[in-house]
Amino acid sequence: MKESLDKLIKLQSVDSQLMEIEELKGDLPAQLDRLTRALEVLEKAIVVQQTRLEQIEHEKRQLQATIDDKRVHLKRYQDQLLVVSTNRAYDALMAEIDSAKKTVENSEFQLLELDEEHARLTDELKAHELEVEEKRSVMVVHEEDLRITISETEVQAKALEKERRKLERKIESRYYRSYERIRAARDGQAVVLLSRNSCGACYNRIPPQRLVEIKAMDRIITCDSCGVILHWEGSSP
Numbered sequence: 001m002k003e004s005l006d007k008l009i010k011l012q013s014v015d016s017q018l019m020e021i022e023e024l025k026g027d028l029p030a031q032l033d034r035l036t037r038a039l040e041v042l043e044k045a046i047v048v049q050q051t052r053l054e055q056i057e058h059e060k061r062q063l064q065a066t067i068d069d070k071r072v073h074l075k076r077y078q079d080q081l082l083v084v085s086t087n088r089a090y091d092a093l094m095a096e097i098d099s100a101k102k103t104v105e106n107s108e109f110q111l112l113e114l115d116e117e118h119a120r121l122t123d124e125l126k127a128h129e130l131e132v133e134e135k136r137s138v139m140v141v142h143e144e145d146l147r148i149t150i151s152e153t154e155v156q157a158k159a160l161e162k163e164r165r166k167l168e169r170k171i172e173s174r175y176y177r178s179y180e181r182i183r184a185a186r187d188g189q190a191v192v193l194l195s196r197n198s199c200g201a202c203y204n205r206i207p208p209q210r211l212v213e214i215k216a217m218d219r220i221i222t223c224d225s226c227g228v229i230l231h232w233e234g235s236s237p
């Protein structure tokens, strides 16, 4: 049993070191995630705005063509007005002129509205593009920090992971399973050192009889209160 416990103590030490390395990375991976998602949203918005701007330009060209066309017609109608001989023909011509004028007016009004929308969208697009640029530069800094942290700890982390795999193979699977279960439930702490005759994780006082059992190391003793596996200094491998 002492051997199994020793291996669990070693495994805990390896896992604690791996956790420390993970903590060095701090909030950076989460921040990078958030930035990536924000950038995706912004880039989608930019595509929508660019598409609308192109559409507006197309609509404006069409409206301008209609206006030019109607103006040519108007000019022709007005010339014809001078040479028209009957009232009926005159009225028909006047109706054409009115209709053409209305079309020109409507088209000009729509052009104005499109111009406004175009200006507003262009401003929004600029703001979004600026935001993308800012977020990208923040990301570059974060990525660099993370890269440095990872490269500084990579060798150590790899060695620890190798050691962990070795230990995992050597530990009886039922002990390994309970170790993993406790570790998951207790923030990475499965095997904890006694602290002045109390549990080092929850500081629950350990009764003397249990202390004797812990020191004897012939079976795995867990804390009654928080469930971690307890060991004492003398048992450290």
Ligand SMILES: [Zn+2]
Binding pocket: 199, 200, 201, 202, 203, 204, 223, 224, 225, 226, 227, 228
């Ligand atoms: Zn405890």
